Amino acid sequence: MKRKTLITATVIIIIATAAGVYAAKAHLSFFSFWKPIQVxxxxxxxxxxxxxxxxxxxxxxxxxxxxxxxxxxxxxxxxxxxxxxxxxxxxxxxxxxxxxxxxxxxxxxxxxxxxxxxxxxxxxxxxxxx
Missing domain, CATH: 2.60.40.420 (Cupredoxins -  blue copper proteins)
Known part of the structure; x- marks a missing residue:
């Protein structure tokens, strides 16, 4: 059971890190969807x-x-x-x-x-x- 929890946590950390790196390289912000749309x-x-x-x-x-x-x-x-x-x-x-x-x-x-x-x-x- 501990091993399954450890593997799940590791996978979540890897995915979160990859998403963070992608967002940083793409200059994205978690709150970017709140910015006003240019009309x-x-x-x-x-x-x-x-x-x-x-x-x-x-x-x-x-x-x-x-x-x-x-x-x-x-x-x-x-x-x-x-x-x-x-x-x-x-x-x-x-x-x-x-x-x-x-x-x-x-x-x-x-x-x-x-x-x-x-x-x-x-x-x-x-x-x-x-």
């Missing part, structure tokens, strides 16, 4: 509009602007042309056709935006607390 939303920049034109997201969400137009596009916060209401929300240069620019919204609020190159194209991102 990304995509807004398409089409020839004549942002699609969708309005979205609502939680704080720390990444919003990616994908340029599906044949021309350069430049999403940025209002007010045109300075983007002064939320200056960080500005890629500071055009987004080429087929490319994407992403921004993480770390501030809550209602953020109106426009295309710097085509200011008549507008949208709204509402960022709520998490």
């Amino acid at each position: 990304t939303e995509t807004i398409t920049m089409a020839a004549d509009a942002f699609e969708p034109k309005e979205i609502s997201v939680f704080k720390n969400t990444n919003v990616c602007f994908k340029n599906e137009d044949d021309e350069e596009r430049w999403p940025a916060s209002n007010i045109h042309p300075t983007h002064g209401i939320f200056p960080e929300f500005d890629p500071k240069e055009p987004v080429a056709p087929g490319d994407m620019w992403c921004f993480q919204f770390k501030r809550t609020g209602i953020w109106r935006f426009h295309d710097h190159l085509f200011p008549e194209l507008t949208g709204v991102i509402t960022v709520r607390g998490s």
